Amino acid sequence: MVEIEGLTKRFRAVTAVDDVSFAVERGEVLGFLGPNGAGKSTTMKMITGFLAPDAGTVRIAGRDIGEEPVAVKSGIGYLPEGAPLYSDMTPGTFLAFVAEVRGLAPARRRARIEEVIDMVHIGSVLNQPIETLSKGFKRRVGLAQAVLHDPQVLILDEPTDGLDPNQKHEVRNLIRGMASEKVIVLSTHILEEVEAVCTRAIIVSRGRVVSDSTPQALMERSRHHNALSLVVDQALSAVDLEALEALPPAAAVEVSVRSESRTELRIFAKAGCSLVEEVGALARERGWLLTEMHGERGRLDEVFREITSGQLS
Amino acid sequence: MRAIRAIFKRELGGYFATPIAYVFLTIFVLLCGVFTFYLGRFIELGQADLQSFFLFHPWLYLFLIPALAMRLWAEERRGGTIELLLTLPVTMTQAVLGKFFAAWAVAVVALALTAPIWLTVNYLGDPDNGVILAAYIGSALMAGAFLAIGTCFSALCKNQVIAFVLSAAACLAFVLSGYPLVLEFFGAWAPAVVVEAVSSLSFLTHFNAIARGVIDLRDVVYFVSMIAFWLYATALVIDLKKGR
Structure with a gap:
């Protein structure tokens, strides 16, 4: 047309x-x-x-x-x-x-x-x-x-x-x-x-x-595509975090809040992978007081910034 | 034709939606009266013609017509509506003509509103109405030429005041080039051909010729080609400047 x-x-x-x-x-x-x-x-x-x-x-x-x-x-x-x-x-x-x-x-x-x-x-x-x-x-x-x-x-x-x-x-x-x-x-x-x-x-x-x-x-293309955000009402130990990072579909773990009674973190997925099942299983296995978990579809603004400032493609 | 008519109607509506048309018409008619009766000594002369009325038209047009023309394109560019107008299925010629005719129509209405002077002279005496009609036609043509110049400067400048000043100056040049003072100045040193050329470019020369009652084809052609030239220049200027 x-x-x-x-x-x-x-x-x-x-x-x-x-x-x-x-x-x-x-x-x-x-x-x-x-x-x-x-x-x-x-x-x-x-x-x-x-x-x-x-x-x-x-x-x-x-x-x-x-x-x-x-x-x-x-x-x-x-x-x-x-x-x-x-x-x-x-x-x-x-x-x-x-x-x-x-x-x-x-x-x-x-x-x-x-x-x-x-x-x-x-x-x-x-x-x-x-x-x-x-x-x-x-x-x-x-x-x-x-x-x-x-x-x-x-x-x-x-x-x-x-x-x-x-x-x-x-x-x-x-x-x-x-x-x-x-x-x-x-x-x-x-x-x-x-x-x-x-x-x-x-x-x-x-x-x-x-x-x-x-x-x-x-x-x-966004780093945040399929990333999971977790809020846990307890302190997660370094071992816990390492276990998360060791999950096959996980690319990285970023902790934003870490106190005695609360941990907030984000797990990034490897390209084409989904984290939900394995993270869920791990949380159950370790008995975390998981109060929030949500997935992200990706952030266009991030991709946009990367593409237009010439870092990508 | 349809596009020209639609643009013409819109533009004419624009003149009457704002006070421009009313101010223009009022001032024109008022000044015509003042000039004719006081400066032109219409009554004292006791002649059954409208020479003293038409005598002042070039001078009135000199500052009134640029005021009428200044908004035509400057406003479109300032408001960005030029983008709207020129992406409608119209050609540049249609857009330029539609707008020009609308402004011209306002000028012709202004002329028509001076009819009481014509009625007065017919009441007081027995004038040659053929001569008067010719002068009216000449005046309308001259208004068109002034307008075409104003249109071009309106296209050139985003700022209406600058458009007004520049077109008034350009119009002045075209009026003065027929004035005895200017012609004598040229006559003192330039060959007759030059004097002739300068004089033949003048609105005054051609208008006076028609106002005497003889509609010579050459004078009509002069005004029409003047209008065509300046409108063509307008289209070029718009094309050149619309990217900015």
Whole structure:
């Protein structure tokens, strides 16, 4: 559906996007991750035809955006970074404007506008000037604008930036709801979001793609993947700890609290191994006063940091 | 066409959603009256024409039109909405034209609101309405040229005040180049061709020609190509600057 090849953009001496290539198919929600200034937004601006690349091509449904900009743009919905809107308009007139520019048939226009208004819940502020709206409402108006024409491809630049937790949840549900029939590319630096909505994650750093996999695979690279945290209401002896460390699937043991009546520790698993059974058996065997035990799926932020600071891959 | 119309409507709505259009219209009509009756001595001259009315239009446009044009692109860039606009399925030409026509429409409405002066002169005397109509058309064309310059500077500057000052200065240059004082200055040392060239670039020369009642194709072509040139420059500037 969306094929990006060798995309490159330079601003004076700085290469903001450097030979980025990937393809996204319908049904995929691609998370575009990277530190600030990694080239996420610039890439999205090129995919949506706002900026012309210095090299490379963007093809959507087989059509090159450089060759048929208007046709390609009509199949894209785009939420630019910061959700810019015409502040002197109301959400109602703004959506009507977008519908008209996008050439929605007048008969369909009103029904479709009402649909998206319901979808993002902006019915209550429809006739208020956009400049008076809260950040959450503005973001939702921006989303409404992006999905108004029911595009095949949805490009969202930080769709949940600045929203409160409830609003974030809502926006993510919205994205998940549309995911199966569209190509969705969203940029974010909120890693939990990647876990929550993305089926695939591309990490960019200094303009280059440094990782392209699933959120699950990324988490498996984390040291914390399958790690177990234990709280024991007694002091564990050095022998106990050595026994833990000696378990075949254990990679390391880290003790964070150790007092007469309480020990808190974390056991890291070797790649591809699960600790639960063997640790549980050991605890039973030794009669530990185990009060808490929970497993971790892995920490994306850790992997993210490692990848983008160049320690991994 | 659909895209131009939608952008035109939005932009025009923008002028009337904020006080800009009302302030512009009021001040324009007010100043037209003041200039015509006091400076132009419309009554004292006792002539059944609107020469003293149209005489001041270039000077009014000089500072009013840049004010009308300054927001067109500067605001889009400042607010980031330019990204929204240019990722809609519209061409650059459509976006530039839609916005330009909206501003032009405000200027034409302002001109239309001066109709009472025309009614007055018809009430007081028996003017040549053909000449007056020609002058109105000339004035509208000149407003368009001023606007096109303002549009270009609006695209160039993120800051509206700077856009205003620069476009007013550029407009002044185009007005003055037809002023006798300037032409005499050039005439003193430059060959006639140069004087001719400078004078032919002037808004004043072409506007005065039309205002005399003769809509010469050359004058119309001058204004239209002036508009086309500056709008083309606008599109180039937007393209060049949108990455920043």
